[in-house]
Amino acid sequence: MNTPVLRVLGVSKSFGGAAALSDVSADFHPGEVHALMGMNGAGKSTLVQILSGALNPDGGRLEVAGHAQNHLTPRQARRVGISTVPQRRELVMSLTVAENILLGDLPTSGPAVRWKAVREAARAALAGLGIAIDADAIAGDLTVAEQTMVEVAREVRRGGRVLILDEPTACLGPEAAGQIRELVVRLRESGVAIVFISHHISEVLRLADRITVLRDGRVTWTGLAKETDEAGLVRDMVGRDVVSRRPERPARSPEIGLSIRRLGDGRFLDGFDIDVRRGEIVAVLGPAGDAQSRLFDLLSGRRRPDGGTVTVAGKPIRPGRIAHSLAGGLRCVTGDRRRLGLIPGLTVDENILLAQDRLDRRRMHNWRLLTRRAAPLRAGYRVVSLAENPPVEQLSGGNQQKVLLAKWLGTGPAAVLLEDPTNGVDVAAMAEIHGLVDELAGRGVAVLLASSSAEEVMRLADRVVVVRDGRRVAEYDVDLITRDELVAATLGGAL
């Protein structure tokens, strides 16, 4: 057993009297993937901020390669070799990959940048990690997975001995997530200590050597990955067993709730057909960025399709018109709540009733009535907040997601498009959200699920349509297929 490069010893941290971390200890070894797990608000991000020098602990200490580090600042953390790849990409999107990798460290002769040296250094950094990305590409043109890899290459080139990856596979499809995992394996082989944060239990069990589970700021379990299993991890994270099983659904109604015919949109969708019966959940599964990611824009009316028709409960909807889509009873719930879902500065109640009030054509805004009308939705969708009615930006990711669902599913929809409904939420919230989607179908709503997660499709859907390159390649009854077969089908393997 090698010696740990980074040790956390009895660290505590509280904010305004509330303990975010109490007496947390963990060791990080070179050449080892150490996963941090826990629900939203368990203290993972506080711990990461302490490791990267953004916060200083109230008690306990950090040791880097045997030396105590008091009052670490982000600059010192980087100097001693601790680097962080945050959850949201931090590249200069208008610059090239090479410039991004050498940002702040451009080779110059006098005042002039030596562009040839920049390109060569960047290519070497990418090749060293086995990343096949053009160093001259513009960062903003890359996929999210590729951007993550560029950030990793930058941090490794700067001499990172401990690399903190904060949910690097969130929002990625199976294929892209696989590429990131391969990169993590190569990093491990090169002797870097990796701190890996993820909500995906199966991924962590496959990838991590060592796991530390946090709950309410305390370590509830730590040990080698091979000593635990999925049920054990969930218990350690949540404090109880979480059961999220497919419920028995009543016999499907023969009525068609949502019908899409010959929908086309550039190279993303090519003559796409689908029928969803009332009370049925049909999933569209494909690689991230493929056909299923275009359905939101087209069905919500944000974007006008090249052609095709959308019919809700027998009535056609005029394409490319948000007002028509809403009036027809179609509700589209985005997977990108930050950009297209919620208004961060408005309160929870206002966000919940934002759509309903506009559908009702309310003219006046009565705050007390607003609270009273939002209360049943808050309770029904289990939105938990510390303050009474804070701006929605202050809630945890899971609670924000529930606000988003309450906002749209509380408006009496006839048909719903759900895009990655459990994006970035913890196990417990995920199980609750799955239950809410079950209820929705139970009420006779036609649910179309656009997803990039095979697990979620297996848990929620009755039928699954697999798409690739904008075309529908297969359709299965979920009862008659296994998860692995489904993943193989999306990746293009033969069944």
Place this chain on the structure above:
Amino acid sequence: MTSTAVTKPAPPRSARLRSVPHAGLLLVLAAIIVFASTQTDAFLNSNNLLNVMRQVSVVAVIAAGLTLLMVAGGMDFSMGGNVAVTTAVAAQMLSHGYPAALTVAVSIGLSVAIGLVNGVVVTFTRVAPFVATLATATLLDGVALLVINGMSISIDEHLSTLGNGRTLGLPNLIFVAALVLAVTAFVMRYTTFGRDAFAIGGNEDVARLSGINVVRDKLVLYGLAGALSGLAGIMLLSRLAASSPGTGGLQLQLTAVAAVVIGGTSLAGGRGTIGGTILGVLLLGVVANVLNLLQISSYYQQIAVGAVLLIAAISNLLQSRGKH
């Protein structure tokens, strides 16, 4: 972090101070008032204070419209130019013997049209509001000079009831400004239209997807900014009793923008209050008045106004940062 606090310890005094809205701004204003009253007896004199109120009421009306527009993520740099055109047109009409009611109706109609042109350009061509309205501002300043032919046009005793009249001992202009501020504050907090403005400024895509008619709302907001510029123009004309080159224009515009920004309205949209704007308007008005009373040279006056702007903006920012 969403860890649950079991007991909430009593907040320290500094935290309580922070929870008072615009505490920093109030402190700066109070400090200036205390300083002024120790330096000169002329300041805390009721005539002087009423005069300050009369002077700030024009800026207040413009700032009210601008606050609502900026909350929705918009910007109108042409409101001062709009005022210049309105005063010029109204002065010409009155001096040519048109009745006051018709003059007011035509001027405000014109100013709404100017606002709508801004709105149409910003909404349909997607030119940044800053750029589009800076262009119209320059254009309008020129138009105003054309209308009065570069001369001063007096309106004699027309509109003097509005400009110099008093009700219950208070200048009539103050009532107009107070009414505009109160109605705007009400609209912003208690109407769906006002909340739409916050939603559009917070995230325009989400607002549109939630069924808000963003195009219509934006046109109404720019039209409203125009209408209030027109009203401010009439008020200014009634106070000055003449329209001259340089009446209204960019100087007035910058004062209004400064007042709104000092009052804590976000340039990025989604945040802002009429209360803050009122304080911003008062602060700038009081500073200008005090410097006049102390007979400080106009060079130093400019320097002092700039300094106050900086201090107020910084104190505002420190307070909002403390909350997060």
